[in-house]
Amino acid sequence: MFTTGELIERIRGGHFDAAFASLYCADAQGVTKQRARYIAAVEAFAELYGSAREVAVYSAPGRTEIGGNHTDHNNGIVMAAAVNLDIIAVVSQNEENVIRVKSKGFSAADTVDLADLAVHSNEQGRSSSLIRGVAARIKELGGQIGGFDAYTTSDVLRGSGLSSSAAFEVVIGAVLNGEYNNFRFTPVEIAQISQYAENVYFGKPSGLMDQTASSVGSAITIDFKDPQHPVVEEVAFDLSTYGLSLCITDTKGSHADLTDDYAAIRSEMESVAAFFGKKVLREVEEAEFFANIATVRAKTGDRAVLRAIHFFADCHRAEALRDAVRAGDIARFEKLIIDGGHSSFEYNQNAYSIKHPVEQGVALGVALSQHVLGDTGAWRLQGGGFAGTIQAFVPQEKLSQYISTMEQTFGADSCYVLSVRNYGAVKVEETL
Template identity: 55%
Template sequence: MNAAALKQWILDGKLDEKFAVLYGKDQIETQKARYMEAVDAFVELYGDKENLTLFSAPGRTEIAGNHTDHNHGRVVAASVNLDVIAVASKNDSGLIRIKSKGYRMDTVDTGDLEVKPEEDNKAISLIRGTAARFVQKGLKIGGLDAYTTSNVLKGSGLSSSAAFEVLVGTILNHTYNEGAVSPVAIAQYAQYAENVYFGKPSGLMDQMASSVGSVITIDFADTEAPVIEQMDFDLADMGCALCIVDVGGSHADLTHEYAAIPVEMKQVASYFGKEVLRGVTCRELLDNAPAVREKFGDRAFLRAFHFINENERVGKIVDAIRSKDYDAFKRLLIESGNSSFRYLQNVYANPVPQEQGMSIALAIAEQVLEGRGAWRVHGGGFGGTTQNFVPFDKVEEFRREIESVFGEGSCHILSIRSIGGTQVL
């Protein structure tokens, strides 16, 4: 349908049920306005089209397994009710043109899908890389016009880049492949784009959580065929809200800090004749501590120690979720956060110790929530966000304390979304 018909469709409430599932009933009117504004922006850029479609890909929250995925570990993650949306239409030019709100237009020629070093760390590389992976897998691609807008906080640990990659893959899937590509495959193509084209050595958790949706546990022992299980996890049943605190820092310019983590873990793995740490035991690591420390340094040893114990902890957290043992769940989450702070060391960047917003947010959380809630570093680290499970009767106090330090709007109360990357219409 064209723009006028699409906007009328939205106004008439034809997407209300879908919006309620994606965002919650209280967000329906907000999302109507948001999607109609996106339609207007599309028309302003590309003119009206007869075949307009709508897409959404969510951000994600990592619940367990901090920096375990890239060494073939286990994770628990969930999609959240913040997302990147797109208004899209097929074109016959062979060009993929995507304009994201607040950014310049990115144009990719589908006849030129080679890696371009000058596109490192730029959104255009994610578009080119995702399209290239579709072609490598024998799938169809073609010309595309799209306008996107996001409320996933950039550099926040909610994986705005993964959501964007999954969005591009989801659009190509439904526009040119009749929706035949699985959410798991779209996540794998997205990770390929981020690793090979964007130049960031991310694991697969972010893309998988965005693409598959809901609360999932993933075992990456075989990254080509990860074992994925959706789980029933009700925040209301636990009596807690999920509060993500944005401390204002961004790891967008700290890729080298982020990238050092998998590199150092894999260095330690190489000592044991392995490519990744999965399969190395804590006993083996401790028995070889002097040699590992001498060869790779103390930080690499500590990061390996974190991985091995965090990976075991994920299994315990999965058990706690399944048995609805929420006291154990919260205790294990705090243990995870402490391990990240002490051993993984991704709460602040060593070159800038004067910037420790995340450390302060964790200190406030401990002060307010001790004995009742849980708190931890969230996502890649080095600034960004903390994750907090806050008892309902503590939410306003928690928000007040956090926002007195980090400013109004820094405490985001999120819900878990049951659907991953999807065609909305």
């Protein structure tokens, strides 16, 4: 452990360069950028809490979904990858049994008294509820909790579909795991703790994909048939081998007013499962579902049926995407990506919100991607949908044109060229 001043000197002296290169898939210019970012974060911590404090730095990445759109919350199968955008937390333990988190860009700090771990209904939708929920769940599972002061800064776009909320939950879990539990909880357990906080304390009925991809890292498939013991498989995937770049474009829509839209997808899928006496769609036999569609639609409505069709097909696609990557069949991979995008748009119906029909940035981004890429590469909406980001796998020869088209439409710096990050949530010193 180092004081803030000592840590800054070590960062300036290059002691963290190898970690930065690994975590951010960074060249020399990227390493220099991370040095400045980390130094600024440590300086901000020192200004808030004092320069004599001993500190550690934790990081949790954002994620991009590759396949299995909105299948995780019904115990389906997904393919996802951590990306080289993250939230970092500069942290120092305190003896007050209070967690304070000041996040860059927010005027007030979140303060949670660990003597009170009950659900606070007036906290729902706020980051303080996530802090309280993570701490409560760790304690409930027999872990230790304690106070700390933290300053966080994130380049995971809020409301973008890269899961900034999951990265926040996971980094809080990682801090408590590292500072008070000697890393006794596995990455998957930290993901489950984070999901609990989001579901029960924050009030959002999310699945487990976002948290798992952030906590575990790398490119992974996750089978949620048994959500208490999800099966996680890492998949080696180097896009540069195929001359492709992963582009995420922020279409500038916000997820802030879309909780009801997300909840409707889950509840409608579960209404179809309930028709068959099951809790989630993964428990329903696909053949039985298709044999009874006429009766199901009369009970649940057509949109629920279409969303169930999407669920079954996208679970199969997630496995097929994994197999295509393992076989090096990039043409098959690209076709599956496009097919999944069509299914999300047409059946799952999360390309835009019916509450705001004139705002269709995601749909426009998908249309422009198809226009630029034609019969090369692949494109789709990703994540929760309705607003936020789209994903494209862009051939190098079209990369400049693609970026230009996206940024002319959605604004400067709206198109990010990302890499798959091979680390999940970490204490940064541990990657040295």
